[in-house]
Structures are given as structure tokens and as C-alpha cells.
Amino acid sequence: MSERKEFRDLVPPERAREVIAGLELGGGTERVPLDAARGRVLARRVDADIDVPGFGRATVDGYALRARDTFGADEADPARLGVVGDVHTGEKPGVTVESGTAASVSTGAVMPPGADAVVKVERTTREDGEVAVRTAVAPGDGVMAAGADVAAGERALGPGIRVTPREVGLLSALGVDEVPVRERPRVGILSTGDELVRPGDPLEHSRGEIHDVNSYTIAASVEEAGGEPVLYPHAGDDYGEMERLLREAATECDLVLTSGSTSASAVDVVYRVVEECGELLLHGVAVKPGKPMLVGTIEGAAYVGLPGYPVSALTIFRTFVAPAIREAAGLEEPPTERVSGEMAVRERYAEGRLRLMPAGLVERGDGGTLVYPVDKGSGATTSLVEADGIVEVPADTDYLGEGQPVEVQLFSPEVRPPSVLAVGEDDPAFSRFLDAIDRPRFLPVGSGEGLRRLRDGVPDVAVVAGPTERDVESVELGAWSREWGLVVPPENPAGVEGLADLVDREVRFVNRNRESGLRASLEAAVSELADDRGTTAAGVTDTIDGFELTRRAHESPARMVEDGEADAGLGLRASSEALGLGFVPLGTQRVRALANPDRAGKAGIRDLETAIADGTVLDTLAGFEQ
């Protein structure tokens, strides 16, 4: 093991920003075809090298003539001129206009020699070889002089301009078909860790394999910040290979990012490579998450090591790395990448480091935005889509008060607050109602926790199933019922007939978690059985094999039965039918969608209410009804 430095002196976050801003991330110039220039940034100013138009150009359909010949002409006394010919757009004039004559011209045509104005056709009358002009015109009327639009030698566009369609238009007019733009910094992304498998490849669960989340996420973020991501193959646990890839990436890219391997030895490889062929600029920043952030150079390329948890990796990228990539690409932070809001809840904090707090957004319905903390460091990927961005909480903060104004730095300029924030029971009908509305967010926290959160005022809607312990002031948006019971293998080979069989026979059962409404209904049934038998609920559940083996999602026990890991699972008839399993009904329960009364006017809530009222979804799910 190399002599790894301890994180004794964490540098302040501002210093980390400075160090990263000081890294050299390219910034050269390349030429791209005009049709690929949109969104790029001009590397230098573009001057016109031609006049636009390049010739005196008729701007109306009419007659090219000498203005002097029309002086005094009016409706009563038109000027009569001999027509010497026509000039069409896109052709060289074949006539010359002398005094007393005119030539018919189309809009866009070259002014024939001798003419200095064009009279609109509407103000003329053609009579055989003559035209009567019923108005006087001045020299230059109806003509755009050569260079009147853009003159050769004029500054057309400045350096640093982002090319949008209108700039494409001006470049087109100037005949520029190759545009000098800032190079996009090339950003190499290496995933390390023997357990990581690229999405699309199968996982071997028994070895603890998981999909590599950070590589594509960071690649997409690099692209969004104006860089060009380059994914390198996965080196796994082969440190020789990892070292080779790090050097290769450093040679080919302006910046190399790794996202934290969970293995200490992998960090050591990075450390050794940085020390051997680069420079270590900092190691350890007083920030949460991201404390062990490593910044340096390898073979002249910049290097930043990101944390391994997806939300943490995205947070550190957003805060420290994206600004440097944008700067190198010549881009500004998009204005939609920050929103203001106020804290929905009080959040304690006292760690003495800058905290980059992942936060979700919910709209109050009166235009205000509430901000709530998300992810307590679990490393869950679902936190990725629950969090909309981050709030920087300074190190000297004790807490953020409810209602305190905060600024959220969004994870992407494309992130929008959800139209509805719903929490609670994981229910297949509700999940389909959500499909009918735009941008909903649902957090499957169970009925009990859903009700608690609704009471605390954060979500718009709680979905609640089965018996509940508390009442929360709310507006019912709709309700439906679902049949629940025991999901068993096809044909019910063990002949399970009801709850009593779980108690009396050798049946491997799998339960749902305590927060779920299915569990609440099951416990009510257990109490009833206990009463019948003159024992306690605990007396019943102690004899059920697997009563404490719980799963969080509605279909999970059924899938364990499908996989042969259990003989019976708590679940819905709908799940058993979806998976082709057997089902022993134990009852039906109501599922209710309850809205926060203050938010009842929100558009998303009304859309959800409509979707529930429609109810055709219920016909497609076994055991569901209105």
C-alpha cells in the first residue's frame, strides 16, 4: 500500500473550487459544419467578408426606373415610361434603363444598369409596351443597396457567442459553412469496482454484482455541461489494467473522472498514478458529501475523483466539476438551473462542514415552491430521481427553519418540480393513474408513513390502504377497492386455504413491511384469528414461519413465491394473476387518495382526480373495483 495521506486538513470548499477552476481543460478551436454549430460557442469573432446583398436588389415586385422620371407623377397625371424588358430573380439583367424607360423586376432581382429605384407594381398600370406610374419615387426606393444588410469588413458575430438558430441565419447569409467554435472538453469517465456491470449485461446477484450507475449518469451530465464524455472500459479489480486505463484516459482527455470505488485498494491505484505521473493538488474537502474528494493531474490532464453513491457523485459533479467544464466550453450556467423556494420542514444540521443537501421540490399551488431534504446518505438510486437538486447549507448553520428561503441548484436545467408529489401505499391501480398525468412523483413509503407525511404538510397526496390508526385533515380525491390475500404457487400445490394454514402447517411465508396497508389488514385478520383461538396476536404470529420476513413493494412477496423462495406471500390478486400464480383470498380493502386541502386547486391534483374518476384502469386489474 502506498503511503496514503490522511484527511487531516480538509480544505475549505471555496479552495476546492479555485483549484478545480485553475485546471486546464482544453479550450482550443475546431471548425464544425454550419448544420452542427447550434449550441456551440464561437471561438473567435466572425467578420463579414462579402457584402450582403452583393448587388443592388429590388425589394418589391414592380418597375425599375430612374426616380427623376417619376417626379410630379400622381393618380391624375401618371408618368408614362417605355418598358424595355423584364428582370427575373436569379438572372443577370439583359437590359439597361435609360431616361424615359423602365424594366419589370421581381423582388430579389438585380437592379438593371441605369435604374435607381423600383416602383411597386400596385402603383402602376401596364399598357402594352408602356407602363403608367401613378406615384413619384425617390432614388433608392424599393432597392436594397449592395452591403446595406451586412457590409464586407463589418463585425458580424463576436467571440463567445452561443450559436442559436438566428446566428445560424446570419452565418448562412455570410456564406460561412464551417464555423470556428470552442472545442468541447473531452472528459474521460472510468468506473472502478469489481462488482460493477454495465447496464444491459446480466447481473450475478450471488457475487453481489450491481449495475454501474455513475458512468452513464456522469456522462449525461458532462454532455449537459458542454463536455464530450468518453466512457472507458471497466477495469474491475485488476489494478494493473486500471492503472493502464487511467493513463490512457489522461492521454486522450482533458479531464479524467473516476467515481469512488468502494475498495480502498482502487483509491490507492489512483493515488499512485497521480503521484507518479502527475500532481496531487488536494485531497479532502470540508464538504458533505465528498469529503475524500481527490483533485490532481495525470499526464497533464486534470483529474477529479467523485464519491461512489450516485446522489453524492452527481452532487459533487454539479457543484465542483460542471462549472469548470462549462467555463472551458465557454458556456454560462443555464438560468433554469436554480430555483428559489422555502423549507417545507425544519432540518437540523451541525456537522461543521459545508453540506450539499439533496432536496426535492413541491409546488404549493399558489406559485410558491417548498423544498424538502431527501436521502440521508443511503446510497439509494431512487434518491437520484427523488432529489431535484441540492441546497448548500453553510458549515456554521445549526438548522434550516421551516419556511426559511433557500436556493436549490438543480441537477439539470431540464429538471422541473413534479406536477404532483404523492406518497404512501404502493398500489398498481394508482401507479396507472399516474401514467395519465404529466410529471408526477410517487414515493412508495407505505400507508402509515404516507399519512404522517401528509400531516406534516410536505406531499400533495397520500395513498392510504386498509385500516389506519390516525386521521389527517384531507380531501379525498377518489377511492377504489382491491382484493388481497395469499399469493401461492400455480395450482396451490400445498393446498393453503387461509390464514390458519400459515399457523398450523409448515408454510414458508413472506410478509409486507409494517408501513403497508396490506400488512395492516393482515394484522387485523391475525387479531381476529387470535380472538377466535383465545390467544394473543403475538401467539399467532410467532408460529408463522417468515412473519418477520418482510418486503417493501407490493409485488415482491409474490415474486419470492414465483422464485420458490417462499410458499405463500402477502399480496394482491392482481399480482398473482400478473405473474401467473395461485391466490387464496383473505378480503378486500379500500384504497384512498387523500389530498392536502391547501393544494386542492393545483392543476396536477385536478388532473389526478380526473384520472382516478375515469377508473377504466380498474377493469384491467384483477380484483380491483370502483
Add this chain to the structure above:
Amino acid sequence: MSERKEFRDLVPPERAREVIAGLELGGGTERVPLDAARGRVLARRVDADIDVPGFGRATVDGYALRARDTFGADEADPARLGVVGDVHTGEKPGVTVESGTAASVSTGAVMPPGADAVVKVERTTREDGEVAVRTAVAPGDGVMAAGADVAAGERALGPGIRVTPREVGLLSALGVDEVPVRERPRVGILSTGDELVRPGDPLEHSRGEIHDVNSYTIAASVEEAGGEPVLYPHAGDDYGEMERLLREAATECDLVLTSGSTSASAVDVVYRVVEECGELLLHGVAVKPGKPMLVGTIEGAAYVGLPGYPVSALTIFRTFVAPAIREAAGLEEPPTERVSGEMAVRERYAEGRLRLMPAGLVERGDGGTLVYPVDKGSGATTSLVEADGIVEVPADTDYLGEGQPVEVQLFSPEVRPPSVLAVGEDDPAFSRFLDAIDRPRFLPVGSGEGLRRLRDGVPDVAVVAGPTERDVESVELGAWSREWGLVVPPENPAGVEGLADLVDREVRFVNRNRESGLRASLEAAVSELADDRGTTAAGVTDTIDGFELTRRAHESPARMVEDGEADAGLGLRASSEALGLGFVPLGTQRVRALANPDRAGKAGIRDLETAIADGTVLDTLAGFEQ
């Protein structure tokens, strides 16, 4: 000629929007690789088909054990367990944890069979084959259960979701490497008109050729709206070819756009094709610009004909076509595509049709945004980059008052107001000062017009050269001087020595326009000469061949001398040196950058002041000094 309908009954703009919204623009589903999914819109919901994680996973480095074995353990009385082995991340556990034993595990490792919790390494002490556990843990501590993050069967992402980096992350976690997204509508773009030449190809000015501006501009706008542009070859005036291309585009695309040929016959071809193999849905809309808008279908594809002037084409595209493309692509209008402001000037209007008024933006410096009308229908491409967007002025409006609140629909979500709006004298030094600041806008309207506009309160800065007729309250940001005179061919073959030679000899002269400061200095010199000779200024100028032949840009007269079209041109020593020509000095003049006093605090103005003060640019331009 086909029987073309007259634009008698212009349909209301709302009806045109409805008709276009009713067009079928695709909307199918395609599968794209995960690394190409960013920015796309999910075509259908994505449910998890695996548990994440797929196994019980240690979430800390430490010892996997049975929680029950730690009950009662504390610092004073640790639990001592026999260590049966190690489980590394990414490998299958080779040990089973029985009561009284523990296995060392890394974060991310698979929980070994028998263990139900992990104690953090920090709370343990390793002593040879034993570990002392100094705290009690509960079942599940330090473990993420299979499916705890996402459970198989759960709804992961809904239809219609725009994929940002965080959605890429969730899809990665689910192992999704091909993402079902909405197809982008294919939009065919045809340019018609015999005078049009693709950017990059040379122009024949004598035939009146100009570069095709609309094709690439509209293509870039299509892309920005979420469509896939397809450029078709230019058919010129060959109507057979044009008809063939229209049909080809209609077969290959969801929508075909043409942008108005100036030729009536080209419109007739479109007309005939629409009537023969499609349906004419509307022709003529009560809107300015865009009255002759044609909407229909060809071979089942949608068809819209756009106006020919670049600003008009972009305006009609932005207003009527982009929303339909976005809708088909499943995208919302970006929130940055509209800004609010107030009218900088009074704008009269009385045409009885909806007016889509091109408008420029300028920031007041106090956070407010002023909006001013741009482009009076000249068809200039420079209007494209002067206008930031459009203001919809309803048909029943008589005027927009100064200060009236208006909403500007930007030409692109990437459009930002300029940091500085400068107007006035076209000066090579000033144009280089602009290169040093971000996002300036300069309109070369000449010194006289520049001063008038500064007085009227729209621009931030006026650049003024030479003698001026008026005084406007302003703050001088900086000033410099430049040498002016007559630009002549190399070696001055005609031996022109001064102004008198233009009067007394046969010299073809080319002047600058009346608004320019150079012209003002020249006229002062003419008056002096007239006084010397005891005649009038007009007496002098009448005898100068070409005194009325004027060019708008500072280098244009010099370029005419270079091309042999004139013997002497009013200009700067800097221009003559840049083009390798001769120069006859007539004097020096001051150029001043004058700021609107109310805007002096604007960041862009301060940046400009700094750039002028630096002044190193002046050393690079002949005849310029501080």
C-alpha cells in the same frame, strides 16, 4: 397556372393554430441506447424488472453477524465473536455466519448466509481470530435488503418523462440499456428560388444570387423544438424537379416546410402538388407577417409554407410550427423561451391583423427589461440577430404605449438579452473593444442616428465620431482618435493630394452615408474649402463625381477602391492599411463612447469601460490613438 384561390377570407390566427395542432406529425416509439437517451422523452412507463439491489448488501465496512449476538454489548463489555472469514465486494460469500461468529465484509458485499446485520468497523476491535463488538445492533442495521431501493414490478419512470442525467441513473440501476422514447418528428426542409445558393458555395452577384438563409436557420429551429431536420437539395427554378422533391420529402418526412420563394410560379407548384396528392387546409391567415401562409397535407405528410424573409420565416415557425413539433416530440415549451418586459418606446399599430412584432431586448440595469421594435419588414438578415423574439400585438390594438408591459416570445430558449446595447458609429477599434466583453450587441446606425436613439432612451451606449449637431445627456465611457481621409489605390496612381483634387480633377469618389461621423468631418472640410474658394458647400460637392454615392460601412468605400469601382473613397487610414491600399490623410477625429446615465451601473457597461480603458487594441490599428 392552376386555379389559385385568393386570400379573401383570412382565417384567424387561433384557427391556424388549431389546424396545425390537428396535423399528424408522427409520435411513434423508437428504442435508443442509454447513452443517447438524454433529452429524449419516454414513450411509455418503465417498470423495474429486477430488484435493486438484487441481494442483501452491506452498506458499511465492518462485520456481518447475527444482531442477537450483540444484544447488551457496549464499550465496557464488548461481544466477542469468532471471525470465520472475509467477504469482499463483487465476490460470492464463501462463509456462513453461525451464532457466535462474524465475517469481515466490505461496503457493497453480499451478506453471508446466517448474518442479519453489519456492525461498522469503527465500533469493533480485531484481535487475531476474534472481533470485539463494542455496540449492540438491530437486525437490518448496516444492510440494504434486496429490492429495498427499487423492487421488481415497481413503476420506475412514467411515460412522457424527459430523460435528464438522474433518469439515466435510475435506468442504469435497472439495467436498461435501450430506452423506449418518442420518435422525433422528421421535418423536411425545401428551399426554392433560383437565386438561392447554399452557404459555402460561391455567389454570382451579377445574377443576383444570395445565400439560402432559411434552410439552415429553420433546420436549427426544428432541432431545438425536438424535431429531426432533413434538408433537401435546392430545386431552383426547375418546377418539375421541385414537384419531385416535394413528393419525395412528403414520403420520407412527417412534416414538410418550404420557405417562400419570391416567385409566384413556385407557389403554384406547391399549390398543384397539395391539391393533387393532398389536401389544402388553409391558405391565408390574418397575421403580419405570414398572411399567405399555406397549410395542408401532401401524400399524408403535413405541409406548411413559411414566408421568405428570414425574420418572418422564423417568426411564423416559432409561433405556429414549433408548438406542433414539440407536442409531437412530447416536449413542453422551455420556461426560458419567454420573458416579460416593458415597451421602451411607443409603437403605433393599426392594421387589423394580429401582428407578430420582432423585438429586441435591453436590460435597464435595475432588473427591468425594455422591449423595442426591430425590423420594419426590410427582410434584412441582420434583423435576425437584432431581434430577440416577438411580441404578439392583437388585431384590435391601436398602439403599444411606452412603459406598457409586454411578453416577448424568444426565438430560442438560449437567447439572452445583450449585456450591452450599443449603437452608432461603425468603428474598427470599438468593434474590438466589444470582443472583450460577453454578449454585446452593436447596431451600426451611424453617429447621428446613434445620438438620437441615445436621447430616446433605448440603447445603453452611443458611439459618436466627428462633429455632432446635438448634445445628449450622457456619461463618457472613453474616447480615442482616428485618422481619416481618402483611401486610394496602392501607390496612389492618380496622385490625389487632397480634397481639392476631388473637385478639380476627374476622380471617381465614393462617400459614406449621412449618418456617419466620417461624413460629418468630410462636410466640415468641404465647408472650409468652399469658404476658401468663396463658394457654397453645394457648389463644391456638385462638382465631386460620386459625392452622393454612399456606403453605410466604414470599410465599404475602401473595398470599392480595391475593386477598381472608384478612385478614392472616404475612409480610415486603418482600412487602407488593412487592405493594402494608399491613403491621403485629411484629419483626425475623436470617437466617443457615451453611456445612458441611468445605465452606468450595468455590469456590461462597466466591462466595456474597462475594455476601452485598456486601449492596447489601439496600438494594432493604424492611425488610432488614445
